[in-house]
Amino acid sequence: MITLKANQKSLHQRVSAMSQDCTPVSVYHSIEQGHHRFVEKTVEVFDCWAGIAKDWLGLRQWVRVHRQGTRQGNPYTQTSDYISSLATTARQFAEGIRGHWGIENRLHWVKDVVFKEDDCPLRLRHAPENWGLIRTWAVNLFRLQSETSITRAQRRFAHDLDALFLLIQ
Numbered sequence: 137m138i139t140l141k142a143n144q145k146s147l148h149q150r151v152s153a154m155s156q157d158c159t160p161v162s163v164y165h166s167i168e169q170g171h172h173r174f175v176e177k178t179v180e181v182f183d184c185w186a187g188i189a190k191d192w193l194g195l196r197q198w199v200r201v202h203r204q205g206t207r208q209g210n211p212y213t214q215t216s217d218y219i220s221s222l223a224t225t226a227r228q229f230a231e232g233i234r235g236h237w238g239i240e241n242r243l244h245w246v247k248d249v250v251f252k253e254d255d256c257p258l259r260l261r262h263a264p265e266n267w268g269l270i271r272t273w274a275v276n277l278f279r280l281q282s283e284t285s286i287t288r289a290q291r292r293f294a295h296d297l298d299a300l301f302l303l304i305q
Contacts, residue, residue: 137199137218137219137220137221137222137229137232137233138218138219138220139216139217139218140198140216140217140218140219147192147219148217151198151217151219152217154182154184154198155182155200157184158182158184159182160180160181160182160200160226161181161182161183161197162180162181162225162226162227163178163179163180163181163226164178164179164225164226164227164229164230165177165178165179166179166230172207172208172209173205173206173207173208174205174206175203175204175205176203176204176205177201177202177203177230178201178202179199179200179201179226179227179229179230179233180199180200180201180202180226181197181198181199181224181225181226181229182197182198182199182200183196183197183198183223185198192219194221195219195220195221196220196221196222196223197219197220197222197223197224198217198218198219198220199217199218199219199220199226199229199233200215200216200217200218201215201216201217201218201230201233202214202215203215203216218233246275246286247268247271247272247275250286250287250290253267253268253271274290277303277304278290278293280303281303
């Protein structure tokens with residue numbers, strides 16, 4: 137499954153145009169509340185490929201996710217399109233997309249916000265990749281210790297070298 141973005145301008149435009157003429161083969165609707173937000177989500181699955189399938193071999197369906205709601209009292213609306221080599225239901229696509237965001241929030245957000253990975257001055261050769269691996273390794277070690285807060289784990293192990301060395305044994 138691949139998210140369609142503006143950098144795939146032609147494909148993105150063709151899928152948007154097709155949405156006017158196609159009827160979804162599956163639809164899933166959900167509502168989520170919590171963490172100062174309300175989100176109403178509709179996932180639609182289409183299998184019409186006029187003018188696209190020959191350019192993208194193996195495509196089976198495309199998915200449109202429309203989200204609207206409020207975040208901290210501010211209204212928003214968002215529509216995202218995806219292409220997929222899978223043929224499944226809208227509910228299963230919704231769960232897969234949601235699962236991806238779980239990974240995004242549990243690893244990438246931690247690396248960006250807690251470890252400030254984007255602010256790292258190391259940019260030459262293999263340094264960014266190596267430090268990225270070390271950060272991922274640290275997050276995984278902390279989680280293996282049942283740490284729910286990576287910030288708290290960082291503080292705990294930074295001041296207790298014996299406990300840190302026990303983690304890696």
